[in-house]
Amino acid sequence: METLEQLRDRLRVRFPGAEISIVTNPGPAAQHSLLVGAPQARDIAFFLRDDPALKLDFCSNVTGVDWPEKEIIETTRTNVPDAAGGPGKIIEQKTRKLLPGCLEVVYHLYSMALKHGPVIVRLRTANRTDGVTLPSFTPVWRAAEFQEREVFDLYGVGFEGHPDLRRILMWDEFKDHPMRKDYVEPDDYEWEPTPHGAVLEKAKKHYPPAAPAVVTGDK
Amino acid sequence: MSDQFPEPSFGVEHDSSGGSSLVTGHSSLELPGGSHVTAVHDPFHGDLLEVSMGPHHPSTHGVFRMMVTLDGETIVKLKPVFGYLHRNHEKLGENTTYLSSMPYTDRLDYLNSMTNNWAYALAVEKLAGQPVPERAEYLRVILAELTRLLNHTCLAGFLLQDTGASGTPLMYAFREREKILDLFESLSGSRMMCNYQRFGGCRVDATPEWLAAATQLTDGYNEFLDEYEALITGNEILMARTQDVGVLKPDLAVSAGITGPMLRASGVNYDLRKVDGYGIYPRFEFRIPLGDHGDTYDRYMIRVLEMRESIKILRQALRAIPAGPILDPKAKIRGFRPKPGEAYGRIEGPKGEIGFYLISDGSPNPYRYRVRPPSFINLTILEDMCLGQTIADAVIILGSVDIVLGEVDR
Numbered sequence: 001m002e003t004l005e006q007l008r009d010r011l012r013v014r015f016p017g018a019e020i021s022i023v024t025n026p027g028p029a030a031q032h033s034l035l036v037g038a039p040q041a042r043d044i045a046f047f048l049r050d051d052p053a054l055k056l057d058f059c060s061n062v063t064g065v066d067w068p069e070k071e072i073i074e075t076t077r078t079n080v081p082d083a084a085g086g087p088g089k090i091i092e093q094k095t096r097k098l099l100p101g102c103l104e105v106v107y108h109l110y111s112m113a114l115k116h117g118p119v120i121v122r123l124r125t126a127n128r129t130d131g132v133t134l135p136s137f138t139p140v141w142r143a144a145e146f147q148e149r150e151v152f153d154l155y156g157v158g159f160e161g162h163p164d165l166r167r168i169l170m171w172d173e174f175k176d177h178p179m180r181k182d183y184v185e186p187d188d189y190e191w192e193p194t195p196h197g198a199v200l201e202k203a204k205k206h207y208p209p210a211a212p213a214v215v216t217g218d219k
Numbered sequence: 220m221s222d223q224f225p226e227p228s229f230g231v232e233h234d235s236s237g238g239s240s241l242v243t244g245h246s247s248l249e250l251p252g253g254s255h256v257t258a259v260h261d262p263f264h265g266d267l268l269e270v271s272m273g274p275h276h277p278s279t280h281g282v283f284r285m286m287v288t289l290d291g292e293t294i295v296k297l298k299p300v301f302g303y304l305h306r307n308h309e310k311l312g313e314n315t316t317y318l319s320s321m322p323y324t325d326r327l328d329y330l331n332s333m334t335n336n337w338a339y340a341l342a343v344e345k346l347a348g349q350p351v352p353e354r355a356e357y358l359r360v361i362l363a364e365l366t367r368l369l370n371h372t373c374l375a376g377f378l379l380q381d382t383g384a385s386g387t388p389l390m391y392a393f394r395e396r397e398k399i400l401d402l403f404e405s406l407s408g409s410r411m412m413c414n415y416q417r418f419g420g421c422r423v424d425a426t427p428e429w430l431a432a433a434t435q436l437t438d439g440y441n442e443f444l445d446e447y448e449a450l451i452t453g454n455e456i457l458m459a460r461t462q463d464v465g466v467l468k469p470d471l472a473v474s475a476g477i478t479g480p481m482l483r484a485s486g487v488n489y490d491l492r493k494v495d496g497y498g499i500y501p502r503f504e505f506r507i508p509l510g511d512h513g514d515t516y517d518r519y520m521i522r523v524l525e526m527r528e529s530i531k532i533l534r535q536a537l538r539a540i541p542a543g544p545i546l547d548p549k550a551k552i553r554g555f556r557p558k559p560g561e562a563y564g565r566i567e568g569p570k571g572e573i574g575f576y577l578i579s580d581g582s583p584n585p586y587r588y589r590v591r592p593p594s595f596i597n598l599t600i601l602e603d604m605c606l607g608q609t610i611a612d613a614v615i616i617l618g619s620v621d622i623v624l625g626e627v628d629r
Contacts, residue, residue, distance in 0.1 A: 025561050026559055026560050027347075027557065027558055027559065027560015027562060027579065028345070028346070028347065028558070028560065028562075029345045029346055029348075029560060029563075031561065031563060057473050057474065058473060058489075059476055060476060060478075060565070060572060060574065060591065061563065061574055061576055061589070063576055063589040065578065065587050106576070108563055108574075108576070112473050112487060112489045115494050118563060120563075142471070142474045142475040142476070142600070143475050143476025143596060143599065144476075145475075145599050146596060146598065146599050147596065154307075154309075167302075168301070168302065169301070169302040169629070170302060171302065178307055178310060179307070179309060179310055
């Protein structure tokens with residue numbers, strides 16, 4: 001199979017204007033992946049499936065990854081030369097920078113016909129709040145049907161073009177997306193009446209103390 | 220008197236030449252004489268009936284529910300509903316260390332804890348670049364093939380139970396399964412929740428007595444299969460119930476990501492033991508059985524044939540197992556922190572491709588811990604296989620998919 005760089009170059013020629021880049025994996029596994037821009041992602045997926053040299057007909061694994069907003073502190077050091085000719089002063093300047101967060105969907109593609117792989121394709125959403133829609137790959141590989149429903153359920157990624165996008169593991173009335181890194185479980189979650197210290201505190205917070213009974217009558 | 224008590228009048232006057240109104244499609248029929256009858260609703264094209272099969276139903280192999288829409292007895296729509304056993308395994312895996320997840324992978328597919336352990340260990344070894352000593356590789360192959368025997372034996376029993384052969388075939392299967400579980404217990408300390416693999420090897424070494432017992436079991440297994448097949452494989456009722464039932468076409472199977480015996484029953488030659496050649500599988504001689512029709516009978520037969528191939532692998536492995544360490548001496552058990560990176564490791568489990576996808580950020584916990592559950596993804600085409608079949612067939616088709624809800628729901 002061709003290298004990932006060759007594949008990227010071939011895709012760039014075939015899909016001019018599409019964002020295609022390689023995400024390197026620094027670990028020993030060295031499974032690098034292709035980061036594909038959302039607008040042309042489905043066309044690229046069809047190409048990967050049907051290209052005779054690739055024939056990636058088997059979509060093995062679909063999963064989501066949550067990358068929350070991350071605050072990093074950048075330190076810049078500037079050397080200010082001393083006017084008197086002595087050693088220069090080093091001024092440190094710290095700037096806070098907010099890296100934007102996103103949700104990522106990762107597809108592991110193999111070829112059953114040619115028995116090679118994996119080609120890893122990543123898609124990223126614009127942000128984690130309102131721009132969380134990505135094109136669905138279910139029309140390309142049926143294998144993505146349940147797995148994309150799972151990513152929708154647990155991460156909250158909306159898949160455009162999915163035939164039946166519903167929650168799959170959590171119940172339909174459930175509101176949040178539990179696999180996100182900032183998910184907070186409800187405070188009455190699996191509360192048991194056993195008065196353990198921490199559980200009891202949680203329960204007291206959740207259920208406000210009952211109002212004192214109003215005494216009526218002469219007594 | 221007749222003025223006070225008028226004769227009761229019977230509204231319909233049947234005309235002998237008018238014919239019966241029962242099976243005509245008309246909603247109302249005017250009879251001679253001006254009276255009307257309303258036709259009885261056609262009993263042969265009645266309303267669709269929606270049945271909720273499960274979640275508590277013995278044929279669903281756990282808490283699994285199928286919303287089935289029936290036309291008479293024929294399935295016209297089927298939506299699987301699951302999540303009743305969901306405990307967010309992946310989140311738990313992200314909140315504990317790498318090693319702490321190892322016993323928890325036992326609970327995914329609780330019949331095949333040894334292969335779950337191996338898949339997870341393989342993914343972590345890929346992530347950390349951890350080598351595995353020779354003897355541990357042999358032990359892993361032996362245990363994985365024993366697990367395959369166990370799983371397929373159970374499936375053959377359950378499938379027959381689903382067809383209505385109550386008791387006897389299942390008991391035959393469980394008798395053999397118990398022998399394998401005894402081996403697991405004497406090696407790892409637990410029948411089903413083995414927690415046996417470690418990153419870079421295995422937890423405890425097999426004694427010569429254990430290997431002798433495993434060899435004895437392997438030698439006797441073909442005999443059991445012969446006995447079982449003499450009872451079941453040529454059985455006319457089984458053939459009538461399973462042949463041409465739930466046919467899965469190879470192109471749909473590939474597109475839907477079906478793996479394992481289900482895929483090979485449809486005739487697609489894809490076995491990770493050959494394709495990836497993980498562990499030391501390239502050293503063994505074995506063949507990949509393939510089906511012709513992709514029906515339920517093929518899915519049963521593939522499992523029986525795979526068991527015979529597993530016995531071949533077991534014989535070779537038990538003969539050739541070398542002495543040596545079972546755990547890489549440089550392997551870190553405590554304070555294990557892989558370098559940042561990611562890895563996807565997969566093996567051929569008894570139910571299909573079980574894979575683990577891990578992202579490390581350099582901390583003791585995985586940043587992302589994902590299980591690729593084979594029986595969850597194999598359920599994708601359950602509706603396609605069941606459409607047009609009867610509701611009794613749906614039970615057998617589900618049985619031949621071979622699901623374990625601990626893995627489907629995670």
